[in-house]
Amino acid sequence: MSKKDKVHINLVVIGHVDSGTSTSTGHLIYKCGGTAKRTIEKFEKESADAGKASFKYAWVMDKLKSERERGITIDISLWQFETPKYHFTIIDAPGHRDFIKNMITGTSQADCAILMIASPQGEFEAGISKEGQTREHALLAFTLGVKQMIVCCNKMDEKSVNFSEERYLEIKKEVSEFLKKVGYKPDTIPFIPISGWNGDNMLERSTNTGWYKGPTLIEALDKIEPPKRPTEKPLRLPLQDVYKIGGIGTVPVGRVETGVLKPGMTVSFAPADVKTEVKSVEMHHESIPEAIPGDNVGFNVKGLSVKDIKRGYVCGDAKNDPPKESESFLAQVIIMNHPGQIENGYTPVLDCHTAHIACKFQEIQAKIDRRTGKATEEEPKFIKNGDSALIVLKPTKPMCVETFTEYPPLGRFAVRDMKQTVAVGVIKGVTKKENKK
Numbered sequence: 001m002s003k004k005d006k007v008h009i010n011l012v013v014i015g016h017v018d019s020g021t022s023t024s025t026g027h028l029i030y031k032c033g034g035t036a037k038r039t040i041e042k043f044e045k046e047s048a049d050a051g052k053a054s055f056k057y058a059w060v061m062d063k064l065k066s067e068r069e070r071g072i073t074i075d076i077s078l079w080q081f082e083t084p085k086y087h088f089t090i091i092d093a094p095g096h097r098d099f100i101k102n103m104i105t106g107t108s109q110a111d112c113a114i115l116m117i118a119s120p121q122g123e124f125e126a127g128i129s130k131e132g133q134t135r136e137h138a139l140l141a142f143t144l145g146v147k148q149m150i151v152c153c154n155k156m157d158e159k160s161v162n163f164s165e166e167r168y169l170e171i172k173k174e175v176s177e178f179l180k181k182v183g184y185k186p187d188t189i190p191f192i193p194i195s196g197w198n199g200d201n202m203l204e205r206s207t208n209t210g211w212y213k214g215p216t217l218i219e220a221l222d223k224i225e226p227p228k229r230p231t232e233k234p235l236r237l238p239l240q241d242v243y244k245i246g247g248i249g250t251v252p253v254g255r256v257e258t259g260v261l262k263p264g265m266t267v268s269f270a271p272a273d274v275k276t277e278v279k280s281v282e283m284h285h286e287s288i289p290e291a292i293p294g295d296n297v298g299f300n301v302k303g304l305s306v307k308d309i310k311r312g313y314v315c316g317d318a319k320n321d322p323p324k325e326s327e328s329f330l331a332q333v334i335i336m337n338h339p340g341q342i343e344n345g346y347t348p349v350l351d352c353h354t355a356h357i358a359c360k361f362q363e364i365q366a367k368i369d370r371r372t373g374k375a376t377e378e379e380p381k382f383i384k385n386g387d388s389a390l391i392v393l394k395p396t397k398p399m400c401v402e403t404f405t406e407y408p409p410l411g412r413f414a415v416r417d418m419k420q421t422v423a424v425g426v427i428k429g430v431t432k433k434e435n436k437k
Contacts, residue, residue, distance in 0.1 A: 006087040007226045008294060012146065013090060014137035015116030015127070015154075024116060024154055024196025025090060028217070031203050032081035085222040111227040112148040113141045114217075117171060119193075120158045124171055128178065135178060136336065139370070142183045143334060143426060145408055149189050150220045151175060156209065157195040165211040168193050190220045229293040234321040235259030235267070236407050238353035239313045243298070244306045249279075252309060253298045254354065257409040259317065261291040261299060268318040269309045271325030271398035271433075275318050276301045312355035314400040314410065324432040326401050328362060328394045333415065333425040334370065335389075341382035347396065348422065352413035357399045363392040390428070403427050 013025050080089050115138060118124055127134040141149070153171050156163050168191075176186035192201055193209050194217060200206035202217045215223065239254045252269075261267075261281055268275045279300040281291050291297040316323040335342065346361040366375040370388040383389045404411030404426045415423035 006082065006085065009086045009088050009111045009221075009224060009227065011088050011090050011112055011114065011221075012110035012141065013114045013116060014141060015118075015134060024152065024194065024202070028202060029081045029090070031199065032083060032218070083218050083222050086224070086226075088221065110141070110144075110146045112150065112221075112224045113138075113146045115141075115149055115151045115175075116196075117151060117153050117175060119153045119155050119161045119167055119171060121160045123155070128174065134175075135182075138179060138184075139182050139334075140336075140424060143424065144412055145404070148224055149179070149184060150217070151179075151189055151191045152196075152217060153191060153193045154196050156193045156200060157198050163193070163200075163206075163208040165209075168209075168212070190214055190223075192217050192220060230258045231260055231292050233258040233407070235261055235265075235315065235317040236323060236402070236410055237261060237297075237315040238355070238410065239269075239309060239311055239315060240354050241311055242306050242309050248300055249302075250304050250306055250309075251298045251300050252313075252315065253296075254315070255296045256291045256293050257353070258293055258407055259320075261297065261315075262289065263299075266318040267301070267315050268322040269313045269315050270323035270400035272309060272313060273325065274304065274308050276304050278302075312353075312357065312399070314353070323400045323402070325398050326395060327431040327433045328392055329401055329427050329431065330365075330390060330392050330429040331413070331425040331427045332368065332373075333389055333391050333423050335383055335385050335387050335423045337420055338385055338417070338422040341384050343382045348415050348417040350393070350395075350413045350425075351416055352399075352401050352427075353410050355399055355401075358396045359393045359399070360396060361391050362394045365390040365392065391425075393425075401427055401430060403430055 080087065082088070115134070117134065118127055126132055138149075151172075153168055155161065156168070161167050172191045175191070176189075179186050179189065192214060193206075193212055194201045195206075196202070200208055201212065205216055206212075214220075235256070236258045237254045237256050239252045241253045243251045243253065245251050261278065263278050263280050265278045266275060267278055279302055281288050281297055281299045283291065283295055283297045288295075288297070291299075314323040342361065342364075344361055344364055347358050350357055350359045364380055364383055365378070367377040367380050367383060367387055367389050368374060369376050375390070380389070400410075401413070402410040411427040413425050413427070414421045415425065
């Protein structure tokens, strides 16, 4: 099966900072042919020269990451790999502080998460502690709708662990308990003892873990349920860019999230409420008869200038539940990373699909228990780190959002302030503006 024929799966790798996410992901991509051998050999030499030979796979990831941070476009194939059944894209480099923002606003919803756990004494305990990132990441993944998970108990080769079944079972028991609290069903989740560095149980079964009878990592990846691409829903396509192309005209670009886009359709763009006809749809520089969810496309539209539409707008079918400007919306917000207290009137920037707009916390209605969803305090004076709350938000500029249940990619957002992600949210209800006409 060629790449084209394989179902595409978006994968996110999460875990505490030193759990070995970069090394394991680097190794996986390398082994499955994502990164050219030459590149690895170059990095191998560099990492040895820098006295970091043990980091060669992590070096791959970090190298790519630093290049990316400097704004150098990296060959995206480096973030892709294939298994016998699927073609995978890794959504973001592991360990990256901003992966949450990328997960929310990125052009993707992860279909599956690999949760990386460091097995050595002290490391596991630090990751899973209240201060560790393991819980946070797992909770976020669940809140953001990532239903499938694979857990890797990494660094099994480390001296204090030495491939111990006892340690593996201890970790499995503790992680299962907390995943259950988050909302996952642990009995559906494979727990795989691996060494990201040596490759034990990643592609081949390891002789060091004779006691382990479950799947290797690659087998577990091939057992993922393929995502349902919602073609039956009305069209939603958030614009990433709008280009003016000589001899063709105005070409908006973006990824179809739901529904189908075809030439000849009448589409409307929210929040501007402008309508037009689609002349043609292109993907990878070829005209296509229709675009379905997951496709990144450019499409040519009649009679609109580049000034009429812009990034952050949402394209939909003018005749079937067209997108509208949002007056305000109700969201469940989880505060993760804010140094102080948040009160009514707080106006940070929201990143929702491709829109990047300041929104005011108009009314903090209630604090809620993250596990049960029940209110624990009505109309609190303020909220702080760790709180989950129901909040009415009001955009400061025209914006188009949707509820998470109807259109998931347009119904989740990251709250940005002080150059970091301070909270994430899921939209429960939207009050739409009535058209001015």
